[in-house]
Amino acid sequence: MDMPLPTRGRLDPAEMVQEGRVHRAAYVDPAIFEMEMDRIFGRAWLYLCHESQVATPGRFFATQMGREPVIVARGRDGVIRVMFNRCTHRGAKLTMDETGQAKRFVCCYHGWAFDLDGKLAEVPLPEGYGDGAYPPEDGSLDLVRVPRVENYRGFIFASLAAEGPTLAEFLGPVASSFDDMVDRAPGGLLEVAGGVSRHAYDGNWKLVIENHNDTLHPRFVHASSVAAARDQKDTVHSDGAGEVQIKQMRQNGAPAAVWESLGIWASASGHSFMGDYHTDAHMAARPAEDPVQMAYRKALEETHGVERTEEILSIQRFNTVVYPNLSFMSRFRQLRVVQPISVNRTVVTTYTFRMPLAPPEMFRDSIAFANVVNGVGSLVLTDDLETYARVQDGLASQGGDWVDVKRGMGGDANEANGTLRGQTGTSEIHLRAQFAAWRRWMTA
Amino acid sequence: MSAVLEAPPPALDPALAALVIRESALLDAWKLEEWLAMYAPVCAYWVPTEWDQASPHDTVSHIYDDRRLLETRVRRFRHAMFHAQKPPSRTVRLVTNLRAGPVPNSTLCSYEVAEFRNNRHRRYVGRATHEFEADGAGGWLISRKRFDMIDCDAVLDGISIIL
Numbered sequence: 159m160d161m162p163l164p165t166r167g168r169l170d171p172a173e174m175v176q177e178g179r180v181h182r183a184a185y186v187d188p189a190i191f192e193m194e195m196d197r198i199f200g201r202a203w204l205y206l207c208h209e210s211q212v213a214t215p216g217r218f219f220a221t222q223m224g225r226e227p228v229i230v231a232r233g234r235d236g237v238i239r240v241m242f243n244r245c246t247h248r249g250a251k252l253t254m255d256e257t258g259q260a261k262r263f264v265c266c267y268h269g270w271a272f273d274l275d276g277k278l279a280e281v282p283l284p285e286g287y288g289d290g291a292y293p294p295e296d297g298s299l300d301l302v303r304v305p306r307v308e309n310y311r312g313f314i315f316a317s318l319a320a321e322g323p324t325l326a327e328f329l330g331p332v333a334s335s336f337d338d339m340v341d342r343a344p345g346g347l348l349e350v351a352g353g354v355s356r357h358a359y360d361g362n363w364k365l366v367i368e369n370h371n372d373t374l375h376p377r378f379v380h381a382s383s384v385a386a387a388r389d390q391k392d393t394v395h396s397d398g399a400g401e402v403q404i405k406q407m408r409q410n411g412a413p414a415a416v417w418e419s420l421g422i423w424a425s426a427s428g429h430s431f432m433g434d435y436h437t438d439a440h441m442a443a444r445p446a447e448d449p450v451q452m453a454y455r456k457a458l459e460e461t462h463g464v465e466r467t468e469e470i471l472s473i474q475r476f477n478t479v480v481y482p483n484l485s486f487m488s489r490f491r492q493l494r495v496v497q498p499i500s501v502n503r504t505v506v507t508t509y510t511f512r513m514p515l516a517p518p519e520m521f522r523d524s525i526a527f528a529n530v531v532n533g534v535g536s537l538v539l540t541d542d543l544e545t546y547a548r549v550q551d552g553l554a555s556q557g558g559d560w561v562d563v564k565r566g567m568g569g570d571a572n573e574a575n576g577t578l579r580g581q582t583g584t585s586e587i588h589l590r591a592q593f594a595a596w597r598r599w600m601t602a
Numbered sequence: 603m604s605a606v607l608e609a610p611p612p613a614l615d616p617a618l619a620a621l622v623i624r625e626s627a628l629l630d631a632w633k634l635e636e637w638l639a640m641y642a643p644v645c646a647y648w649v650p651t652e653w654d655q656a657s658p659h660d661t662v663s664h665i666y667d668d669r670r671l672l673e674t675r676v677r678r679f680r681h682a683m684f685h686a687q688k689p690p691s692r693t694v695r696l697v698t699n700l701r702a703g704p705v706p707n708s709t710l711c712s713y714e715v716a717e718f719r720n721n722r723h724r725r726y727v728g729r730a731t732h733e734f735e736a737d738g739a740g741g742w743l744i745s746r747k748r749f750d751m752i753d754c755d756a757v758l759d760g761i762s763i764i765l
Contacts, residue, residue, distance in 0.1 A: 353651050353661040356757040382681035383674075390674045395644045399658065400671030407674070505757050510662060521660070528662045535649060535665035535761040537678055543760035544686040 171600035199224025276301035344457035361546035384411035420583030428481030428595025430588035
């Protein structure tokens with residue numbers, strides 16, 4: 159019989175992660191959640207947005223970094239800056255819009271106006287504030303900047319910590335997944351398009367991050383949609399949208415041998431990626447003889463040449479997780495940002511990317527794919543969300559303190575690219591990597 | 603929307619009105635195969651993510667089913683491992699302000715789906731547009747149902763029922 163750990167709120171994170179197991183308090187204890195917001199979301203590089211969302215001067219994008227509301231804005235000088243979405247006067251949020259075009263950010267309360275670079279530009283009725291000049295020349299009332307911002311191939315990250323590893327050091331070997339996504343786009347051009355899918359669930363933020371590279375769950379969680387899709391007659395009319403979705407559901411029903419033979423890789427920072435399990439050519443990029451596929455390949459060859467194009471298209475990578483808040487599909491151009499709301503509530507926002515120089519049919523397929531993978535009414539996603547809620551409910555129980563993450567343990571192998579590879583495709587190596595990173599963040 | 607505010611409004615075809623009510627009643631009764639039989643061989647069931655969304659093909663949707671996917675959706679309800687329907691939902695639909703729709707052979711209504719499942723009560727509220735085509739035997743089939751929820755662009759939890 160295990161010795162119970164101290165009661166709720168007084169657990170030491172160092173003791174909560176042990177070989178092959180994690181204490182349930184990591185998912186259900188509000189005090190641990192607050193500590194995560196300070197120590198993980200308050201320090202790690204967090205994905206904010208793609209540069210196409212702030213493409214020109216004045217474009218802005220408002221989001222959250224853990225508990226902190228921030229504005230990503232491109233200044234008149236073309237520089238992208240990240241600032242707290244908080245007026246330096248009495249604290250009101252400056253913008254409630256998620257995206258927009260601004261000349262200045264003007265506070266609704268007393269009219270303080272901030273330039274796109276955060277500088278306090280104008281204070282109405284300045285004489286009433288006292289003897290000092292308003293706005294003060296020393297910049298002391300400018301918007302507070304998020305200390306570190308970096309851009310990797312168009313993907314913008316920021317860290318609330320003034321010091322720490324560079325983004326390149328943080329990403330390590332998973333930077334190659336961003337390369338995969340950009341290299342597959344003719345001209346290297348990608349843009350966020352097609353609206354936004356958002357979903358919420360009653361569960362801890364880690365549950366979705368853990369599930370995205372979990373290759374064992376589809377046969378159980380998605381059994382109903384796999385079976386329903388398999389039994390569907392393909393002679394029935396589809397305008398293409400249903401065809402893409404049904405194919406994806408059938409792929410989720412791939413035999414165990416396919417999942418086992420996939421690669422799954424994890425890095426020391428807690429990131430991971432899995433190989434692609436799609437055998438259906440249309441799902442991945444349409445059949446080679448398809449005119450759309452031929453036009454796409456031709457466009458890619460104009461960018462990269464024949465040999466390099468072949469190399470790029472041969473990469474088989476499905477989903478990548480950048481711990482703690484990002485999960486994306488480089489080949490399918492779906493990017494999901496995980497926003498913790500509370501210890502048992504999480505919001506996931508999904509962005510779809512268009513390749514402006516690729517045939518438009520590919521974007522149409524991406525929209526259908528987004529609906530089945532990330533749509534709130536999807537035949538697939540609904541069963542994932544139900545599962546997260548059940549896990550959260552179960553972990554609140556005192557019927558056991560530990561979560562078991564031993565699958566494949568002992569078979570983790572060092573790879574030349576700086577990752578560990580799971581013994582089989584269904585290894586829980588990504589969970590062990592995530593909790594090793596979690597333990598480091600939470601104890602250092 | 604503005605067209606329906608202009609006088610005089612086009613007359614509502616009582617045959618189409620009856621079908622909207624029947625469609626709703628079949629869903630509440632979980633007679634999903636009968637419900638599916640009300641739809642045309644080429645049809646769409648659409649719940650957009652944007653108010654006044656122009657197309658299901660260039661913008662994501664909460665739900666966009668063509669006939670092939672709609673059949674798959676209905677079939678899934680009969681599978682024992684549809685976890686998001688354990689326990690199953692109980693629903694009541696409200697169809698109100700039913701009037702002629704924006705295109706010939708269509709209706710527009712204020713539409714609410716009240717759902718109770720797993721100790722939680724949810725409401726889906728918005729406007730529903732039904733488009734119909736002749737079935738060749740003097741009746742009508744639904745060629746398109748579109749449900750614009752007032753909170754279409756909100757963060758939503760999973761929707762496991764047919765709306």
